[in-house]
Amino acid sequence: MFYEPKNGHGLPHNPFGAIIAPRPIGWISTRSASGQDNLAPYSFFNAVAYEPPQVMFASTSGKPDRDEGKDTVGNIRDTGFFCVNVVSEALKDAMNATSAALPRDRDEFSVAGLDRAECQTIPCSRVVASPAALECKLVQIVELPGKMNRMVIGEVTGIHLRDDCLIDGKFDVTRFALLARLGYRDYTTVRDAFELSRPDD
Ligand SMILES: Cc1cc2nc3c(=O)[nH]c(=O)nc-3n(C[C@H](O)[C@H](O)[C@H](O)COP(=O)(O)O)c2cc1C
DSSP: OOOOGGGOOOSSSOOHHHHSOSEEOEEEEEEOTTSOEEEEEESSEEEEETTTTEEEEEEOSOOTTOSSSOHHHHHHHHHSEEEEEOOBGGGHHHHHHTTSOOOTTOOHHHHTTOOEEEOSSSSOEEETTSSEEEEEEEEEEEEOSSTTOEEEEEEEEEEEEOGGGEETTEEOTTTTTBEEEOSTTOEEEOOOOOOOOOTTO
């Protein structure tokens, strides 16, 4: 089949998210200007540069108690900081719980029963149980076409790696079964990996 998105897909569910898959999940912690911690998953997430290391995530739509966008983007706009926590299979239910559209004064760390630790380079909490966490300073918020579509780019200023996930000096995502998003309500986990040398290696 072929379809032009502006004309609709004619399928029971939108296939777009299933085509761009699997997507890593950026589980993003922020702190509001008044000191309230916030945590939410974003699968429109990726790395975009090595030197200096930079990541992006995108927020779509908004929530009833905000004029514009979601709490995560609002907090980052106010403070200039965020932390990306990596999600293991063991954290899937906690991650899912933090996706609820809670009022902005509710702390998702408490809602999901997660221990937090203070970041080292930014004033923000991180998820202690996450296999890795990236402390980020805001580079830019890009306004994308469409209602309240925003892409947030951050520079990584500190990286936490759980020691048990470092095997022979490599961060091993199979060790903790990295969780990734497919389309619809589907997820996958990374349980095996293979190596492929590049032609120039
Ligand atoms: C696995 C997963 C991935 C998600 N990815 C996104 C995303 O990329 N962009 C987005 O706007 N919302 C995404 N959501 C929904 C947000 O997590 C949800 O709207 C949340 O309430 C936002 O919280 P906040 O207002 O505290 O930022 C995702 C939800 C789940 C469960």
